[in-house]
Amino acid sequence: MAIKALIFDVDGTLAETEELHRRAFNETFAEYGLGWHWDRALYGELLKTTGGKERMLAHIRNNAPATRPAETEIPAIHRRKTARYVELVAEGALELRPGIGELIEDARARGVRLAVATTTNLPNVEALCRACFGQPAGALFEVICAGDQVKAKKPAPDVYELALAHLGLSARDCVALEDSHNGLLSAKGAGLRCIVSPGPYTQRQDFSLADAVARCFCEISTLKAVEKILNPATKEEHHGR
Ligand code: XBP
Ligand code: MG
DSSP: OOOEEEEEEETTTTOHHHHHHHHHHHHHHHHHHHHOOOOOHHHHTTTTTTHHEEEEEEEHHOOOOSSSSOOOGHHHHHHHHHHHHHHHHTTTTBBTTTTTHHHHHHHHHTTTTEEEEESHHHHHHHHIIIIISSOOHHHHOOOOEGGSSSSTTHHHHHHHHHHHHTTTOOOOGGGEEESSHHHHHHHHHHHHHEOOOOOOTTTTOOOOOOOOEESSSGGOOOOHHHHHOOOHHHHHHHHHO
């Protein structure tokens, strides 16, 4: 099945962003005098809840921290966290995961359409694209579905379904690129083929539903390599000849 579009997750897929998100959260918590500090272990647990606002609520509900802002204050705290994250990205704190830039370039050259389906919010996508690709997000990705544009975040399929609706394509014509179990569930829920390349926070997760798993996106830095990893039989045939 020819691939008409690639749909990219952002956090953990375009770049390893979670340590920077964690830093922006912790700096914001300090500013607000919450006395919260999310260390790596705690953050790894909290990542089971996608979305920054939802993650803060999960922290309040599951960990009952001594200082608790009213739930109505969460959006304002999260806006401050986003502003800090955007600053850090603009300062050059991120780089693309190996293979991502090459894959995007090759797909564009072959007329394959490009989209984003992410839980993070739009300013973060924009900042990452400007800092890491030197281009506005809209110049790279024809469709960008992000953050609160959908009611239910990953692992619900909504954000991928929205991306498909905007592309006007059926799921069988597209491939999702992901780094996490929640992202994989979201893509599969929307009926997509999904290639996963896990990162530091996700490497021990279950990817048994994935159509393929790559240790590094550099293994699939061309469209041909994407087709091959999705169809290993074709690869063996070629090798056999
Ligand atoms: C990533 C996330 C995001 C970021 C924070 O999930 O869960 O919440 O950690 O982003 P995925 P915001 O890669 O599966 O989309 O703070 O902007 O919500
Ligand atoms: Mg991700």
